[in-house]
Amino acid sequence: MAEGTYRQALQQALREELIRDERVFLMGEEIGLFGGSYKITDGLLQEFGEKRVRDTPISEEGFLGAGIGAAMGGLRPVVEIMTINFILIAMDQIVNNAAKIRYMFGGAIGVPMVIRTPGGAGVGLTAQHSQSLEVWFASTPGLIVVAPSTPADAKGLLKASIRSNDPVLFYEHLMLYNDKGEIPDEDYVVPIGKAEIRRPGKDLTMISHSLMTQRSLKAAEELERNHGISAEVVDLRSLRPLDFDTIAASVRKTNHVLCIEEGWLSYGIGAEIAARVADECFDWLDAPVKRIGGAEVPMPYSKPLESAAMPSHERILEAAIRARRGS
Amino acid sequence: MVEQSTRATDRPLPLPRANLLHLLEQMVLIRRFEEKTMEMLALNRIRGYCHWNIGEEASVVGAVTALTENDRLITSYRDHGFAIARGTPPETVMAELFGKEGGCAGGRGGSMHMVDIARGYFGGYGIVAGHLPLAAGLALAADYLGEDRAVLCAFGDGATNIGAFHESLNLSKLWHLPVVWLITNNQYGMGTSVHRASAEAELYKRACAYEMYSEQVDGMDVLSVYEATERLLRRAREDREPSLLETLTYRYPGHSYADAGKSYRTKEEIERWHQRDPIRLFQRYLEEHGILNQGEYDLVERRVSQKIEEAVKFAEESPFPSPDTLFKYLYAEEGTK
Numbered sequence: 173m174a175e176g177t178y179r180q181a182l183q184q185a186l187r188e189e190l191i192r193d194e195r196v197f198l199m200g201e202e203i204g205l206f207g208g209s210y211k212i213t214d215g216l217l218q219e220f221g222e223k224r225v226r227d228t229p230i231s232e233e234g235f236l237g238a239g240i241g242a243a244m245g246g247l248r249p250v251v252e253i254m255t256i257n258f259i260l261i262a263m264d265q266i267v268n269n270a271a272k273i274r275y276m277f278g279g280a281i282g283v284p285m286v287i288r289t290p291g292g293a294g295v296g297l298t299a300q301h302s303q304s305l306e307v308w309f310a311s312t313p314g315l316i317v318v319a320p321s322t323p324a325d326a327k328g329l330l331k332a333s334i335r336s337n338d339p340v341l342f343y344e345h346l347m348l349y350n351d352k353g354e355i356p357d358e359d360y361v362v363p364i365g366k367a368e369i370r371r372p373g374k375d376l377t378m379i380s381h382s383l384m385t386q387r388s389l390k391a392a393e394e395l396e397r398n399h400g401i402s403a404e405v406v407d408l409r410s411l412r413p414l415d416f417d418t419i420a421a422s423v424r425k426t427n428h429v430l431c432i433e434e435g436w437l438s439y440g441i442g443a444e445i446a447a448r449v450a451d452e453c454f455d456w457l458d459a460p461v462k463r464i465g466g467a468e469v470p471m472p473y474s475k476p477l478e479s480a481a482m483p484s485h486e487r488i489l490e491a492a493i494r495a496r497r498g499s
Numbered sequence: 500m501v502e503q504s505t506r507a508t509d510r511p512l513p514l515p516r517a518n519l520l521h522l523l524e525q526m527v528l529i530r531r532f533e534e535k536t537m538e539m540l541a542l543n544r545i546r547g548y549c550h551w552n553i554g555e556e557a558s559v560v561g562a563v564t565a566l567t568e569n570d571r572l573i574t575s576y577r578d579h580g581f582a583i584a585r586g587t588p589p590e591t592v593m594a595e596l597f598g599k600e601g602g603c604a605g606g607r608g609g610s611m612h613m614v615d616i617a618r619g620y621f622g623g624y625g626i627v628a629g630h631l632p633l634a635a636g637l638a639l640a641a642d643y644l645g646e647d648r649a650v651l652c653a654f655g656d657g658a659t660n661i662g663a664f665h666e667s668l669n670l671s672k673l674w675h676l677p678v679v680w681l682i683t684n685n686q687y688g689m690g691t692s693v694h695r696a697s698a699e700a701e702l703y704k705r706a707c708a709y710e711m712y713s714e715q716v717d718g719m720d721v722l723s724v725y726e727a728t729e730r731l732l733r734r735a736r737e738d739r740e741p742s743l744l745e746t747l748t749y750r751y752p753g754h755s756y757a758d759a760g761k762s763y764r765t766k767e768e769i770e771r772w773h774q775r776d777p778i779r780l781f782q783r784y785l786e787e788h789g790i791l792n793q794g795e796y797d798l799v800e801r802r803v804s805q806k807i808e809e810a811v812k813f814a815e816e817s818p819f820p821s822p823d824t825l826f827k828y829l830y831a832e833e834g835t836k
Contacts, residue, residue: 197643223643229673234632234666241636244621245571247643249636264663268626269633277614277622278605279828313829337831 173356179349181323182212182288185330186250188359190220193248196334199226199235200252200288209254210290210349236262236287240270240339243285250334256291256305256343270339271314286333290344292383292434293482297346299470302478304435306343306382310411317411318364319343321385323353325409328362336364343411345383367415369422373404376496377422379445380432381408384483388432391488401496411441419445420453427458430495432488437465459498464491513722516790520799522564522721523785526556526778528803529580532589535807536579536596540756544814545596549610552580554751557777558683560584561724562651562746565732569648571619571641573634575655576611577683577750578623587615589806590813601817607828619648627688628658631667631680638676642739649677649735651728657688659702668743672709677735679728680706682745684718689754690763703745711743718746719777722784748777 176184189196202209204217204227217225228235232253239249253259259266266287274282293302310317316338320326326344333340370385371392378388385407392403404422408414423429429449431442442463449461467481483491512519533551540549552559555577563584566572574581582592587603595602596610604614614622621637624630634652641648658664659682671678682702686693693700706713712734716723724746731742749772753760760769785791 229669231666231670233663234635234670237629237632237663237667238636238639238670241573241621241633241638242640242643243636244633245637245640245644247640264626264629265632268629269624273622274831275828276604276608276612277616278602278607280604280614280616281621282831284831316830 173354175352176323176355177349178323178326178351178353179210179212181327181355182330182344183214183216184355185327185334186213186216187219189331189334190216190224195246196248196250197224197226198250198252199228199239201228201230201254203227203252208252210346213252232258232262233265237265237269239285239287240265240273240283243283244273244281248284248334250286250288253287253289255301256289257301257303259287259289259305266309266315266339266341267312271312274338275314282337283339284337286330286340286342288330288342288344290346290349292345292347293466293471293478294347294383296473296475296478298473302471304433304466306341306411307435307441309341310441314339315412316340316364317343318409319382319411320409321348321382321407323351323355324360325362325368327355328360329364329409331359331361332364335361340364343382347383348386351386362409365410365413365415367418368407368409369404369418370407371403371405373402373426375401375426376403376428376430376492377406377419377426378403378430378432378492379406379408379419381411381441382434384432384434387483387485387488390485391492394489395492399493401492403492414444416448416452419449423449423453424456427456428496429457429461430492431461431463432483432491433465434482435466436468437463438468440465459495462491462495464488512788513726519785519790522560522725523778523781523791524799524803525560525564525584526721526781527799528589528806529556529559529583530778531803531807532583532592532810533579535811536593539596539811545610546598547609548576549596549756550577550754551750551752552577554749554772554777555683555685555718556580557721557781558718558724558746558748561721562653562681562728565725565728566619566651567648567732569619569646570732571621571637571648571650572653573621573630573637573650574623574653575627575630575658576623576625577655578611578613581623581653582613582615582620585615585618585620587613587618587620589810593810593814594817597814597817598819599814599817600820601813605828606820628654628661628663630654631658631663634678635667635670635676638671638678638741639674641677647736649679649732651679651681651732653681653683655688656682656684656686656693656702657691657696659705660696668706668709668711668741671741672711675739676741677739678741679731679735680741680743681728682743683748684745685748685750687754687763690758692763703743706743711741713743713745715745715747718748719775719780721777721781
């Protein structure tokens with residue numbers, strides 16, 4: 173166990189899997205010579221060569237689809253899409269091909285591939301570069317969607333994703349890349365489909381993923397310190413499959429729920445969880461389920477506006493108090 | 500262009516007699532199979548879409564027959580004939596159309612999603628040009644693993660105006676992938692003619708933007724298609740060079756079951772293409788070379804007819820998938836790949 177960043181954890185996972193399995197190869201824009209737009213793959217071209225670390229043209233539909241074909245042809249591609257905002261160009265490949273091939277061909281063949289892509293706002297990249305679109309994929313049967321919030325999970329979930337026999341959308345967050353934490357040195361694999369209790373509590377369940385889990389943790393500390401509210405923070409880690417058992421167990425304990433997400437609330441992850449909690453945990457609720465998410469506007473540029481559009485830990489804190497009070 | 504191409508009858512026999520007869524029988528099988536699906540559609544045994552290969556048999560059979568056992572095939576949704584030409588038993592294709600468990604995709608795919616991985620057929624796909632990037636990836640995998648195989652990727656003329664076509668051609672040439680891009684140019688993307696859709700209507704010329712070799716052949720002449728595809732697949736396998744092949748052909752029926760194919764085409768035009776019916780052309784060629792007589796042709800029809808009756812029988816008798824299996828195949832089960 174050593175301390176390292178989320179970025180280093182991702183690179184460790186890629187490196188270990190490239191060494192472990194000859195069929196694993198990386199493909200994406202600027203991942204080789206340039207070292208990666210966010211430097212996740214820096215140095216891997218030099219270590220593994222062009223066959224294993226393949227630079228592509230700006231051609232998302234083309235190379236993402238080629239990843240699907242390569243997976244069908246016996247390889248284990250890890251395709252990097254520079255940001256989730258660019259993934260829309262390759263949407264047909266993901267939704268119509270990757271997600272459907274195993275099913276529509278009656279199980280004749282699968283697509284064991286990983287699509288790594290960062291998203292999120294907070295660094296002034298504006299409307300077309302700041303989106304949280306992971307929920308679109310989470311609503312698509314046939315895909316797996318994971319979103320780590322810590323360096324350890326970044327490593328463990330990426331390794332699990334590369335070993336998965338189904339297509340995985342691996343959602344990273346731009347604002348987490350420099351976060352530090354303990355990273356297990358060993359062959360560390362985190363099972364897909366298991367949520368994690370990041371902080372135990374008894375008064376309120378706070379459910380989130382990715383960057384919002386870190387902000388929720390910060391808010392939870394203040395809730396305890398200044399408001400006497402003990403919040404349990406559930407990190408979903410996997411959006412599809414969703415670990416509802418862990419959510420339900422927490423709700424039965426705290427009887428209060430706040431869902432936090434960076435993306436738009438309408439038809440979102442919190443909406444899904446709130447519906448299922450209402451359906452399956454109604455008798456355990458002492459107050460309505462509350463949600464907080466990104467403002468439903470294209471992300472503005474100016475810093476005060478961008479901040480106003482994102483759930484900050486202060487606003488999460490306020491929402492948590494309301495969720496606990498039931499008002 | 501069709502008139503300018505070299506007629507097969509001008510050349511010496513390119514293949515042994517048995518192979519020539521096999522080409523003929525495959526074409527007849529596809530024609531009669533498709534006609535039977537029309538009948539089954541009318542009887543509500545088949546639901547959804549049905550995109551037929553009628554008229555395109557020479558393009559389909561000529562190209563697919565050129566594949567080696569190791570080679571791989573991937574196609575658009577006009578795929579019944581491709582599956583049959585690759586050797587997928589007609590009964591499993593028919594059972595797929597019937598939505599039965601015995602279908603080649605277990606009744607989950609239907610008309611547009613035939614598949615036969617064991618025979619190297621990586622499936623039919625329903626989004627125009629959506630499977631072209633997959634073909635590049637299959638070729639990339641073959642290259643990566645050092646496998647002695649090429650990929651044949653078939654699609655229609657309508658696929659050549661969308662980005663995935665251009666991206667895939669670019670990647671294949673950039674990375675020297677062993678793939679042959681096959682445009683089955685049947686003159687219409689649904690009801691829109693090539694001339695109304697493509698600024699450059701000589702579709703094979705588009706390869707020059709990627710420094711890629713390309714050619715156009717008479718898609719009603721099975722031997723021309725076979726010869727060109729065989730040569731280009733060899734080039735893909737041996738030299739790691741992709742290429743683009745355009746076959747000029749025609750679909751006699753409409754786009755799918757809901758289209759009579761008459762609002763956007765003249766009777767004269769359809770008649771003109773019927774004059775060059777790929778099966779009649781090849782039958783005449785074989786007769787001129789003394790390989791086939793009318794009696795032998797009748798035997799072919801009889802054998803085909805029997806196969807199709809057996810296919811329908813198999814499809815009828817195969818069970819429907821149980822609703823209990825609705826979620827089967829969504830994700831890999833333990834131990835599957």
